[in-house]
Amino acid sequence: MRWRNGPDGYEVMSKTLHWVTVPVLATQFVVGWSIDAADPSVPRAHIALGLLVLALGVVRVLWRRVGLPPWAEHLDQTARRISAVTEKVLLSLLFAIPLSGLLLLEAGGGWLGLHIAAHVTFFAALTVHVALMVAHARHGQLRRML
Template identity: 45%
Template sequence: MTADTRTGYRPSQKVLHWLTVAAIAAQFAVGYRLDLDEGCDPSGEDLSGGDTTDAFEERLDRLEERCEDRADRYDLLGGGFDLAELHLALGLLVLALGVVRPLWRKVAGLPPWSEHLSDADRRLVHWTERALLLLLVLVPLSGLVLVGTGDDAWLPLHVAAHVAFFVALTAHLFTNVRPAILRRMLPGG
């Protein structure tokens, strides 16, 4: 098909798009799980010692053991591949997709605009897609810098990039989750 007769995206573009969606969903799920599992010290651990009863100490020990057992389940490959490393690997995948996708768009081209989009929708889609493609690089890159330097001064940038990503994603969904438009990115569409 030529760009003039095509109404949807090329299969390669659809695969890259949905792979990106899956990688981002996994990345955020793992990342937010990391925030919940920051450590296995249960609340009240700071009271441990002479200030608590034996029953309270045993309860704290059981809570800590359950937490550590849960953390061990994330050791997917054995030998230390943990949730944080999975988050890092997914971040590298998202970063790679964030670099490949705009390059592939240049090579493969884009189909003509859907006739179901108004001029205002088209402007919103154009700028939203640019923002999302930029944020596919900025979010993981800021996370890598944060982890690589160990400097929490990068945390505000990483969080701001997340917020910007969710704003752009909301706009993207607002314009694209309509059957006539979504069909162009689905298999067979």
């Protein structure tokens, strides 16, 4: 078991960071949709999860600097470009969403549009990311991250 990415694909650290981020984001969105609940712990949980998303974003960006595995051979230039752009957008949104949420909290409702736009962009990029993985699943693309 290797910790660092190599010629065979993603290794333990990248996979762990990826698959820890997924449920944290899912929980964050569910809690966010429940923000109007009467329970006062809901907003605190939302803020705590947002800070966790931000921390995961920092760790993921730093880890990417260690190195990425080579592209899967079956991906053509178009798929590689889509994948690269989508990954950068998703990583950027690990910062934009929680920071826009904190801005909304501190500066008021005038920032709600930015926060919503960041979410819409996230779901659009996530859709492209998942579609690309599904389209290339028969070539073992998903297996690289499991």
